[in-house]
Amino acid sequence: MxxxxxxxxxxxxxxxxxxxxxxxxxxxxxxxxxxxxTHYFNAALHVADIxxxxxxxxxxxxxxxEYLKKPVGxxxxxxxEPLAYIEDTRKDHVRGAAAYDRALVERCIKSLAEAKEAFLxxxxxxxxxxxxxxx
Amino acid sequence: MxxxxxxxxxxxxxxxxxxxDLEADYEVINWARMHVCSNLLNGALHARAVTPEDWDIxxxxxxxxxxxxxxxxxxxxxxxxxxxxxxxxxxxxxQTHVRGQGPYGPEIVDRSKNAYDQIKDFCDxxxxxxxx
Numbered sequence: 479m480x481x482x483x484x485x486x487x488x489x490x491x492x493x494x495x496x497x498x499x500x501x502x503x504x505x506x507x508x509x510x511x512x513x514x515x516t517h518y519f520n521a522a523l524h525v526a527d528i529x530x531x532x533x534x535x536x537x538x539x540x541x542x543x544e545y546l547k548k549p550v551g552x553x554x555x556x557x558x559e560p561l562a563y564i565e566d567t568r569k570d571h572v573r574g575a576a577a578y579d580r581a582l583v584e585r586c587i588k589s590l591a592e593a594k595e596a597f598l599x600x601x602x603x604x605x606x607x608x609x610x611x612x613x
Numbered sequence: 614m615x616x617x618x619x620x621x622x623x624x625x626x627x628x629x630x631x632x633x634d635l636e637a638d639y640e641v642i643n644w645a646r647m648h649v650c651s652n653l654l655n656g657a658l659h660a661r662a663v664t665p666e667d668w669d670i671x672x673x674x675x676x677x678x679x680x681x682x683x684x685x686x687x688x689x690x691x692x693x694x695x696x697x698x699x700x701x702x703x704x705x706x707x708q709t710h711v712r713g714q715g716p717y718g719p720e721i722v723d724r725s726k727n728a729y730d731q732i733k734d735f736c737d738x739x740x741x742x743x744x745x
Contacts, residue, residue: 483714487640491711494633494641505622506645513644513711514666530736534712572648575618612716 480531481521483612485598485605492590504583505572508564511590512537515561518597522554525604538562557596560589571587615666619656623649635722640711647703648731653656653736654700660743663688673700696735702728707722 479488492514498507516537523529528548535541538558543550550558564586570576571583600603614622626649629640629651633642663685670676676697680686689697697741709715 479714487714491640494638497632497638498629502625503632505625505648506629506641509644509648510641513640516712536712573669575614575622612714 479520479534481524481601481604481610482606482608484517484521484524484534485601486607486611488514488521488594491517495587495599500580500583500587501578504578504580507583508567508572508586511564511586512561512568515557515564515590515593518594518601519554519557519561521605522557522597522600523550525601526551526554528554537565539565553596553600557593557600560592560596563580563589564593614669616619616653616656616659616743619652619659619669620740623652623656624654639717639721641717643703643706643725644711646725647700647707650703650729650732652702652738653732653740657693657696657736657739660740661688661693663693672704673697692735699728700730712739 491510495507495510498510500507516535519538520529521532523535523546524531526548528550529535529549538561543558551605567582567586571579626645630642630645630649633645635642655664655669658670659666664670664679668679675683706721706725710721711744715721740741
């Protein structure tokens with residue numbers, strides 16, 4: 479998928495966060511942080527020419543980063559590390575029955591912001607809306 | 614996870630879905646429905662002793678890793694196989710419409726809702742048999 483489509487999709491998914499409550503909807507807040515962050519991650523990987531636009535990562539670890547055609551540098555890792563934090567919380571707090579932890583959910587939201595800032599710095603104007611693109 | 618924990622988790626996701634708009638939030642709705650359905654399916658799998666409570670699936674293909682395939686072959690009847698098939702609707706939609714840019718339209722809402730209703734109806738009935 480083109481980088482600017484990833485940015486748009488990430489923004490669409492992230493917009494849903496505004497409708498959710500940090501206590502009542504925490505599982506989907508974590509999921510939204512992961513989904514939106516992964517779109518920004520893919521956009522950055524495409525723009526940095528580490529992955530082709532037809533090859534998207536589902537997660538920071540799938541497929542493993544060492545499988546990619548070029549090494550992932552520190553600029554990408556600055557966003558991948560907070561994204562990996564979000565991914566790590568899912569097993570116990572989204573799929574599992576771990577007790578609610580407000581600090582953890584807040585850290586996921588903060589991690590998305592950090593990841594987004596790092597990834598969009600790489601994407602630059604390649605993330606801008608095209609003259610024509612699908613809704 | 615215990616059946617009651619799966620049911621509670623499913624209800625939590627369902628409550629979130631109620632706050633969302635079918636068009637503006639369709640990606641998140643599809644993702645949340647997948648969680649509702651996988652939790653309810655785990656509850657039904659445990660209720661029918663297909664899988665134990667310490668062996669959960671998050672996607673249909675996890676069943677291919679289940680250590681006792683002969684047990685699965687015996688315990689999964691045709692109806693159960695059909696509802697598991699319905700979960701693949703969400704597994705497909707997430708690729709095309711959440712991770713991908715598949716165009717949104719009413720048919721997407723219908724496919725997602727039909728699969729959701731089918732899984733929920735079956736699982737609610739199945740889980741109720743052990744709760745009553």
